[in-house]
Amino acid sequence: MMDKQIHLWAFLQGIGFFPSGWMHERARPEGVFSMDYYARVAKLAEQGMFDAIVFGDQLQSRGAGGRTPERMAMPTLDPVSLLTAMAAVTKHVGLVATVSTSYNTPEMLAERFGAMERISGGRAGWNIVTTAHPATAPNFGDDDLPPKDERYRRAKEVVAKACELWAAMDREGPMLPQGRPVLVQAGQSPDGRDFAARTAEAIFCPAANIDAGIDFRSDLRARVADVGRDPDGVRIMPGLSCVLGSSEEEARANHAAILDLADDALAIEYLSESLGCDLTPFDPQGEIPVATILEQTILPKADIARAVTPAHEKGTPLGAFAANFMRHPRGHNVFLGTPEQMADMMIAWRDAGACDGFTLQPSYMPGGLEDFVEQVVPILQQRGRLRTEYPGTTLRETLGLAAREAVAA
Amino acid sequence: MTRPFILSASIAEAAFAVPQSAAPILEAAEAAGLDLLVIGRSGARPFDAQVLLAWAAPITTRLGLVATVPASNAHPFHVARALSAIDFLSAGRTGWSVIPEGSPDGMAEDMVGAARALWDGWGSDTLILDKASGRYLDASKVRASNYEGPFFKVAGPLNAMRPLLGHPLLVVDGDDPIDVADADIGLIGPDGAAPAATRRLVKVALDADVAALSNRFAAGDIDGVHFTLTDALAQLPEIGTRFGSLVADRIDATGDLRARLGLPIPQTASNQPGGAVVPENA
Secondary structure: OOOOOOEEEEEOOOOOOOOOHHHOOOEOOOHHHOHHHHHHHHHHHHHOOOOEEEEOOOOOOOOEOOEOOOOOOOOOOOHHHHHHHHHOOOOOOEEEEEEEOOOOOHHHHHHHHHHHHHHOOOOEEEEEEOOOOHHHHHHHOOOOOOOHHHHHHHHHHHHHHHHHHHHHHHHHOOOOOOOOOEEEEOOOOHHHHHHHHHHOOEEEEOOOOHHHHHHHHHHHHHHHHHOOOOHHHOEEEEEEEEEEOOOHHHHHHHHHHHHHOOOHHHHHHHHHHHHOOOOOOOOOOOEOOHHHHHHHOOOOHHHHHHHHHHHHHHOOEHHHHHHHHHHOHHHOEEEEEOHHHHHHHHHHHHHOOOOOEEEEOOOOOEHHHHHHHHHHHHHHHHOOOOOOOOOOOOHHHHHOOOOOOOOOO | OOOOOEEEEEEOOHHHHOHHHHHHHHHHHHHOOOOEEEEOEOOEOOOOHHHHHHHHHHHOOOOEEEEEEEHHHOOHHHHHHHHHHHHHHOOOOEEEEEEOOOOOOOHHHHHHHHHHHHHOOEOOOOEEEEOOOOEEEOHHHEOOOOEEOOOOEEOOOOOOOOOOOOOOEEEEEOOOOOOOOOOOEEEEOOOOOOOOOOEEEEEOOOOOOHHHHHHHHHOOOOOEEEEEOOOHHHHHHHHHHHHHHHOHHHOOOOOOHHHHHOOOOOOOOOOOOOOOOOOOOO
């Protein structure tokens, strides 16, 4: 029997995974405003046999407390536009755009993704998000987000309605090559996992280590089976960032060098955004202003208290806390080592049932993606774990899913 | 500013939604010397024009790409972001034609006002991108728009930049007009009222009298012509043959769409004139 194949997705929003990544000598921060950059990275992803390119999204400006950050890379361009432009210069790679169910109507979603699906020749995917950031609401005339359970209730309705509209578009023609876009989800909470189990054909998640990956994938596969779907019809794709080197020691030094690009001011801007409270007026040498944070944050207070209290009790200064916080953005696995070690790790995760593949989050762009494609992809191919050509042209074919499948109600 | 003769056409064929048809049509549009291709039109939008604009951007080089945006099935925050992205991807060749298409009175105008306020929330020289100092942008150049209109209330700031063109070209169709100041292009029906716009294009058929149109242009009566395509692949070469001489003097013109068509960059926000500038990075 063939060895288990590894699926690869490339998460390419922004200028890299690390907040300081844009300052790396092999980063191109001006590139994200030019087509030649997107053409280059889309072709790299195809060269690396990636299933898909994914862009995340937010519907609010970055920052906290009304302050726009000066040292973090922004703005984020519209993912549907970027991915559709990339479709024009590629033939195989799938294109997965993150779009909110809370701030779009089913008609808007069906029209946009239907057009993307047709013009890309069946390579569209929709990463369904309900939008959790409170600063989004005022951009759409509201004071507050709908409550979480209401957002998920609406998401189910919106997806079901959009699927009906795609079915109608497909009948009217021109046909939608996949019937509808591939549905992708990234919910972590019980509500999110339940929604993903009913809806998604691919799921992102953070998994800091192999055990976390096994737990998540086992839980999701059980939930998928519980709603009468085939667990093998769902790809589970935890995030993975990396810093490579010719030795483990060199990789660690390269990682340290990326982190060193960030000063206290950047770390505190990043922490401010993550905690939903502007901390830039505070002294980095002083204590963490827990009372102010909990009073001012617009994010769920219990989560924020959990994030800051242990460090505050230990007496960690604000600057040191911020610098440490930035070392592990968003709880993802950050691999440090040689290309061979990285391939070993990826194969070990796949064989242990910790994932179906990985959502690569290059540490800086485009250099981080170039390194992975040039150094790790050939090893995975030599070991028979990564394809050397695409099986077809649609994203479903690339994912090894049934050509056209209806969503569970 | 020079006043060039503007050659424009609209397309609303369902076949334009698939790459096998869209690619040759775009190639023919550029070969014919078209300045503007308006994608979709009022009452005929068999596709999402903004999506097709993004697809067309990398495979065209000089064509102005105009998305028909229905006020009733769009939100200014989304539209402003998408058109900003497409303007960068196309190196400054983006336009939009907002159409009421059955929406409540004033909604299309509100859409325009809200999107313009979002674009104006970013100064043209906001980006710094200096790796050495770690400054990515100048936050003093970014403002929340706090736009409040009859239909749309949008706080901002937009999480996308001011476009290269400042604002994408605004095209107003005289057959389904909206009431806005500072429209860039107005499309006049044969018997229709002329929308207020910096440049006015008359809608004509393919067999229109070229010499007569050239005289009207010379007299300052019109600034160009607009065709309503029904079979683009057959009609575009004919447009090139019959009308190409009117634009032949600048078929190789480079630069963004406003520069080429002699249309001023909007000065709606006095503290941030001009289109966005992306600094060369060290």
